[in-house]
Amino acid sequence: MHTLLNAPCFVGCNRAILKALANALLEECRQNQCGYENLAQWCGALQARYEALLAPPFKKVYNATGVLLSTNLGRAPLESGALRELEILSGYVDLEVDLERAMRFERAFQAQNLLKALFNAPDALILNNNASALVLVASVFAPKSKRKQTLLSYGQLVEIGGGFRAHELLESVTHLKLVGSTNKTYLRDYKNACSDASALLASVHWSNFSMQGFVASVPSKSLFALAQEKGLVLYEDLGSVQSLEHTKKALKSAHLLSFSADKLLGSVQAGIVLGEREHIEAMRAHPLYRAFRVDKITLFLLTKSLQGYLQGQKTPLQAFLEQDKDVLLNKALKLHRALSQIAGLKAFVIPTQARIGGGVQMEDLESFGVQIQANIDSKALYHALYKRGVAGVVRSDCVVLDVCALFEKDFFAITHFVQEILKSP
Ligand SMILES: *Cc1c(COP(=O)(O)O)cnc(C)c1O
Numbered sequence: 001m002h003t004l005l006n007a008p009c010f011v012g013c014n015r016a017i018l019k020a021l022a023n024a025l026l027e028e029c030r031q032n033q034c035g036y037e038n039l040a041q042w043c044g045a046l047q048a049r050y051e052a053l054l055a056p057p058f059k060k061v062y063n064a065t066g067v068l069l070s071t072n073l074g075r076a077p078l079e080s081g082a083l084r085e086l087e088i089l090s091g092y093v094d095l096e097v098d099l100e101r102a103m104r105f106e107r108a109f110q111a112q113n114l115l116k117a118l119f120n121a122p123d124a125l126i127l128n129n130n131a132s133a134l135v136l137v138a139s140v141f142a143p144k145s146k147r148k149q150t151l152l153s154y155g156q157l158v159e160i161g162g163g164f165r166a167h168e169l170l171e172s173v174t175h176l177k178l179v180g181s182t183n184k185t186y187l188r189d190y191k192n193a194c195s196d197a198s199a200l201l202a203s204v205h206w207s208n209f210s211m212q213g214f215v216a217s218v219p220s221k222s223l224f225a226l227a228q229e230k231g232l233v234l235y236e237d238l239g240s241v242q243s244l245e246h247t248k249k250a251l252k253s254a255h256l257l258s259f260s261a262d263k264l265l266g267s268v269q270a271g272i273v274l275g276e277r278e279h280i281e282a283m284r285a286h287p288l289y290r291a292f293r294v295d296k297i298t299l300f301l302l303t304k305s306l307q308g309y310l311q312g313q314k315t316p317l318q319a320f321l322e323q324d325k326d327v328l329l330n331k332a333l334k335l336h337r338a339l340s341q342i343a344g345l346k347a348f349v350i351p352t353q354a355r356i357g358g359g360v361q362m363e364d365l366e367s368f369g370v371q372i373q374a375n376i377d378s379k380a381l382y383h384a385l386y387k388r389g390v391a392g393v394v395r396s397d398c399v400v401l402d403v404c405a406l407f408e409k410d411f412f413a414i415t416h417f418v419q420e421i422l423k424s425p
Pocket of ligand 1 (some may be wrong): 358
C-alpha cells in the first residue's frame, strides 16, 4: 500500500481519498481473487478511479436517436442564454426576501405568477418533479393515516418508463380503491365505489401507452361533476403539457392537475401543480411541501423558460418539433455532405420516423437520417460512436444518425468522430 500511494504518478493527489480508493480496490481484488501483475498496473487501476472522480459531471451527447425527450439523456435541452445568466448564483440572491420592503418572501412567487398567467390558473405550485405532485396531492387530500381513499381506474395502472408506476407511488400514501376494468371504466363504476372514506378521484394519463378496440373511459367533465357532487377532489396527472390550450382546457374540469416541466414544456426538471386556490394553499401548508420544494437553480431556469413563453420565444425542444420536412431534409443533406468527405465511408440520406418520447403522446415525426456504413461491423461502429457521445441507432445492419434532435453546429464534431473511428476503431 505504502509503495502504491507513494508512486510518482500520485504526487499532488488527495492522500485520504487515494487511500480510500486503494483500500476499495484491494478489497475488490481480494474478493474476486484477482490482481495486477506489477506496480505500474496497480498505479494505472488506481489512477483511473481517482480520475473518474474528477471527470466532468456530464459529457456531451449528440442525440442522433430520433427521440427528442429521453429521461436518460436529460429530457429537454435548455436555452443557452438562460444558462449563462445562472452566473448570478455565484453570489447571494434575493431567493426568499423582498428587497423593496426588507421582508421575507415566498421563493416561488414570480414563477407561480407566471404559471397562473400562462395557464389562466387560479393558483400554482412548483415541486421537484411530477412524481412529487402525485405524492403530495394524495398525502394532502386522501392520506392513509386518516384512512382516506383514492379512486383510480384499473385502466390507468400503467408503467411509464424506468419502472415508474404512478399507482405504486399513490399507494405509498393513500388507500387505492380501484374501479372499473382494464379496458372499460364507466361513471357508474366510480359512483358505486364512492364511500365515506373516499376523498380523492385521481386520473393518470396513459403517456406512452395506448389501448384500442373495446375500450371506454369517463370524460373529465363527467368525473368533475361527480367529484363535486360527492365532495371529492378531482386530480388529473397529465404527465406532460400537450399544449398550453389543452392544459388550460383540462384545468376547467379538475380541481388540480399536474405535469412535468421537462417534458413538452421543455424546461428543467420540476413538477407543476395547477388548480384552485384553497387546494393549492392546503398543499403549500403540508409539511411534505418542504421536502419537495425546488432549489434556486431550478427556480431560476423555470422562471426564464416561462418568461420565454410569455414573450413568444421557442424553447429548444419546440424549435426541434417545428422543423418541417424540408428543414429536416436539408439538415440531413448537410450532415451527409460532411460525412461523405470521409474516405472509406458510405453515407446515404434515408427517411426516418422521429418520436417525441418521454412518455408524451404525439404522432411520430417524418424525419431524415444519414445511414453510414464502413468496413467495420455496424455494432462496433455504433459502440465506438456511443463512446464518443454520438448516440445513433442500428437499423438493418447500419448505423443511422437521425437529424431531428441534432444541432447543426455539432455536425463538424460528429464528422470528426466518425473520421477518428475509421482511422483507429
Ligand atoms: C412522466 C410522468 C410522470 C413522472 O414525472 P416526473 O416529472 O418524471 O416525476 C408521472 N405521471 C405521468 C402520467 C407521466 O407521464
